[in-house]
Amino acid sequence: MDTDSTAISVSGLSKEYRHGRRRLRALDGVNLAVGHGEVFGLLGANGAGKTTLVKVLLGLARPTSGEARVRGRDPRRSAARRRIGYLPEGHRFPGYLTGEASLRLFGRLAGVAEQDLDRRIPELLELVGLAGRGGDRVGRYSKGMTQRLGLAGALLDEPDILFLDEPTDGVDPVGRRQIRDVLLATRRQGTTIFINSHLLSEVERTCDRVAILHQGRVVRQGTVEDLTRPTMRYRIRLGEGQSAAPGRLAGEGLDVVAGNGSLEVEVADLPALNRLVDRLRADHLLIAEVSPLRAALEDVFIEVLEGETRAASSDHGPLTTDHDAGGGR
Amino acid sequence: MKTWALIVDTWREALARYTLLGFVAVSSLFLLVLIFALNLDIVDGALAAGTLFGKAFEVPGNGPAIATVVATGQSVFAGILYVLGVFLAVFATGSQVPNLQHRGTVDLYVTRPIGRTHLLLGRFLGAVTLVTANLLFLCGGVFVIISAKTGVWNPRFLVAAALILLVFLSYLGFMYLVGVLTSSTPLSIMLPYALYLLSVPLVAHDRIAAAMDTRLGVGAVQTLYWVLPKTAEIGRDLTGYVLGRATPAVLPLATTAAFGAVCLGAAIIAFNRKNF
Numbered sequence: 001m002d003t004d005s006t007a008i009s010v011s012g013l014s015k016e017y018r019h020g021r022r023r024l025r026a027l028d029g030v031n032l033a034v035g036h037g038e039v040f041g042l043l044g045a046n047g048a049g050k051t052t053l054v055k056v057l058l059g060l061a062r063p064t065s066g067e068a069r070v071r072g073r074d075p076r077r078s079a080a081r082r083r084i085g086y087l088p089e090g091h092r093f094p095g096y097l098t099g100e101a102s103l104r105l106f107g108r109l110a111g112v113a114e115q116d117l118d119r120r121i122p123e124l125l126e127l128v129g130l131a132g133r134g135g136d137r138v139g140r141y142s143k144g145m146t147q148r149l150g151l152a153g154a155l156l157d158e159p160d161i162l163f164l165d166e167p168t169d170g171v172d173p174v175g176r177r178q179i180r181d182v183l184l185a186t187r188r189q190g191t192t193i194f195i196n197s198h199l200l201s202e203v204e205r206t207c208d209r210v211a212i213l214h215q216g217r218v219v220r221q222g223t224v225e226d227l228t229r230p231t232m233r234y235r236i237r238l239g240e241g242q243s244a245a246p247g248r249l250a251g252e253g254l255d256v257v258a259g260n261g262s263l264e265v266e267v268a269d270l271p272a273l274n275r276l277v278d279r280l281r282a283d284h285l286l287i288a289e290v291s292p293l294r295a296a297l298e299d300v301f302i303e304v305l306e307g308e309t310r311a312a313s314s315d316h317g318p319l320t321t322d323h324d325a326g327g328g329r
Numbered sequence: 330m331k332t333w334a335l336i337v338d339t340w341r342e343a344l345a346r347y348t349l350l351g352f353v354a355v356s357s358l359f360l361l362v363l364i365f366a367l368n369l370d371i372v373d374g375a376l377a378a379g380t381l382f383g384k385a386f387e388v389p390g391n392g393p394a395i396a397t398v399v400a401t402g403q404s405v406f407a408g409i410l411y412v413l414g415v416f417l418a419v420f421a422t423g424s425q426v427p428n429l430q431h432r433g434t435v436d437l438y439v440t441r442p443i444g445r446t447h448l449l450l451g452r453f454l455g456a457v458t459l460v461t462a463n464l465l466f467l468c469g470g471v472f473v474i475i476s477a478k479t480g481v482w483n484p485r486f487l488v489a490a491a492l493i494l495l496v497f498l499s500y501l502g503f504m505y506l507v508g509v510l511t512s513s514t515p516l517s518i519m520l521p522y523a524l525y526l527l528s529v530p531l532v533a534h535d536r537i538a539a540a541m542d543t544r545l546g547v548g549a550v551q552t553l554y555w556v557l558p559k560t561a562e563i564g565r566d567l568t569g570y571v572l573g574r575a576t577p578a579v580l581p582l583a584t585t586a587a588f589g590a591v592c593l594g595a596a597i598i599a600f601n602r603k604n605f
Contacts, residue, residue: 017604058440061604081442088440092433094338096345108334109441153437 006072007161007192008034008057013066014216015052026052028216029066034209036160039183039193041207041224043200043301049216050196051089054163057194058086070161082111085154089165089196091146095139099130099149102138103156110157117156124152129178143170151179155186162186165196180206204228204297212301214308220300227300233293234273237262239286249276264293331443332451339455342428348421349459355417356467363474371395371479399481404572406471407489411564414464414493415525419500421463422456423518426508426596435605445601453505453593460497464490485571492567495582499558499589500524505596509603527553528560558585 015027026049034040044050055061056068059076073080093102100121107117125134128148133141141149147170154162167183168176183206187193197203203210204224211221220227238244238261249256254276255266267273273290280287295303343349370378378385429435429452438448468490476482500521508517530537534554538547559581566577 055436055605058436060436060439062602078442078444078447081440084440084442086436086440088433088436090433091437092431093437094342094428094434096342101341105334105338106437106441108330109438109443111331111442114330 006033007036007038007070008032008040008194009067009069009072010053010057011067013053013056013068014064015049015056015061016064026216027056027063030213030216030218032211032218032221034192034194036192037187037190038209039187039195039207041195041197041203041210042213043197043203043210043297044213045305048213050213051165052216053213054086054165054194054196058084058163083157083160085156085159085162087147087150087154087162087164087167089169091150093138093146093149093153095137098135098137099125099141099152100134102149103134103153106153107156112157120156120158124155127155127182128152129175144172144175147171148175148179151182155182159191161192161194163194163196166198167195168197168199168202176202200296200298200301210297212304214305215312219308220304224297228294228297230292230294231266232268233264233266235262235264235289235291235293236277236280236287237289237291238280239288242285244280244283244285249279331447332454335448335451336455336458339425339452339459342425343421343459346424348424349463352417352421352463353466355413356463356470359413359467360470360474363471367478369395369398369478395479396481396483399475399479399483400485400572403471403475403483403486404568406475407486407571408564408568410468410471410489411493411496411567414467414490415497415500415560416522418460418463418493418497419504419518419521422460422501423504423508423521424514425452425456426505427512427514427517430508430512430605432605439605446597449505449509449597449600453501456501457494457498460501461494464493464497468493483571485573489567489571492563492577492582495586496558496560496563499585499592502589502591502593502596503558506592506599509596509599524557525560528558528562531557531559532561532565555584556588558588560585 010030010032013027013030014025017024017026028049030049030053042050042053052061056063057070057075059074059078059081062076068075070080070084075081075084093099094105097105103121103124104117107120108114112120121134122131125131128151130145130148130152133145138146138149147167151164151167154164162183164183168179171179180202183193183195193206195203195207207224209221209223210227211218213219240261242261244258244263249263249265254272257264265273265276267276277287277290340349366381366383368380426449429438429448439445443451468487472486475486503524504517504521507513507520511517531550531554534550538550541547541550562581563577563585566575566581569575570577
């Protein structure tokens with residue numbers, strides 16, 4: 001799996017934690033590969049093992065078995081972590097430092113030269129919307145500001161690979177938009193981005209590929225395009241001021257939702273869709289647009305997890321695994 | 330630059346948490362008492378009269394030679410500083426490792442391209458510079474004030490600072506081990522104090538062992554004595570040395586230093602193996 005085009009590779013990775021006599025399996029034979037310049041999203045419910053996987057990829061935790069490689073190297077070796085940015089979930093910069101001093105400390109620890117820090121720190125504070133607040137103590141920052149500072153810290157040494165664990169956690173909608181713009185700009189520079197997030201809509205807008213992790217196993221992965229496959233559901237936007245009576249259409253066995261001058265309808269096949277258009281035109285309604293609807297990532301995610309839960313309940317799976325106790329890992 | 334960043338970080342943390350300020354304040358108070366409260370009248374190289382907090386104290390006979398008075402006084406101060414210095418130093422640095430290991434903070438440090446050993450030793454070095462500076466201020470201040478007041482410069486007193494630092498380093502290694510294993514600031518401070526107290530009866534380890542009924546008891550006492558820092562014994566030797574007696578014995582110093590080194594080594598191994 002370690003090819004030149006692979007930024008991150010994971011093969012047969014398992015991680016068990018011991019809590020007294022109990023063994024908690026956080027990861028169970030995970031296989032993944034993320035290409036250079038790709039934006040990859042890791043999805044999963046609480047306790048699925050997402051954070052554990054990122055921690056193994058950053059050398060924070062040792063795998064029980066299997067292998068994790070970042071740019072083909074073992075991330076536990078400090079040199080392998082050069083030019084890797086990380087925004088941890090619930091991170092805490094030392095509260096006694098100012099925003100600028102925090103960035104300088106972690107920049108120095110990353111081996112960034114002083115003159116580069118002099119240039120980068122104001123740039124990054126500006127980029128994440130903290131210009132003018134860099135002299136304030138981190139202890140006085142709001143959660144959203146701390147998150148922005150964390151992002152600036154992750155970008156300090158112009159990383160090749162960026163790991164983000166819940167990057168928009170606690171950030172308001174405007175801030176989320178800013179963070180998304182920063183990530184897209186970072187991606188344009190060729191940075192590989194690995195995102196852990198609960199916010200599926202964010203992942204859907206940002207990522208090229210996603211994997212769904214459930215009880216420590218990758219249960220689905222693919223491009224966002226593939227996963228959010230087209231359905232037989234269509235949106236028909238009518239001309240301005242036009243409206244259709246959904247009751248009449250429903251009477252013909254169609255599942256119709258109407259509102260805001262448009263109809264959302266599920267049809268059996270394309271001829272059925274065309275018959276519907278003919279029907280609307282026969283009623284002298286003007287049609288502005290007919291567009292197919294894709295399943296949202298959220299729908300796919302829930303469908304996959306429900307499928308896994310059903311499968312597990314019919315097959316009383318591995319009893320040694322305890323994922324609930326590892327929530328927040 | 331990474332090591333320098335960690336040293337600066339340690340100082341900033343100590344400053345922000347007022348531990349540095351507390352250390353300097355207590356030391357300054359001690360020095361101010363010496364400057365303003367103690368007055369000595371020296372006539373022909375002998376102590377003729379003196380006042381402490383404005384109250385005259387008796388000088389026996391024709392007055393002892395001032396060199397003897399200074400050595401005795403410095404010996405008493407060395408004993409006080411030995412206890413006070415180690416106490417303050419442990420208190421000032423006890424939260425270092427637990428704070429580093431806070432969830433959400435440790436991730437930021439450990440994921441940088443810096444080895445865990447380097448990270449821990451950088452913080453250790455930061456603590457050493459912090460405590461060395463404070464001990465130099467406290468012990469150096471006492472030395473200068475007493476010497477300036479009496480005109481007697483007894484360099485043996487400066488050895489006190491070096492020995493306080495050595496004992497503190499041993500405790501710091503132990504604190505790092507406790508900190509890495511437990512992430513608890515209270516334990517990182519209380520356990521060194523417990524070792525300090527335990528060292529007092531262990532000075533008489535031979536007599537305690539002789540009073541034991543079982544070989545197991547004798548072995549336990551002797552093991553504790555040889556393994557743990559010999560804080561009380563070093564303190565006794567130190568005050569005697571300042572007074573002009575023999576050089577402190579090497580074995581207690583060496584085993585105390587070894588205890589700290591082993592603890593620090595174990596802390597580094599544990600820190601390197603730890604999952605965060």
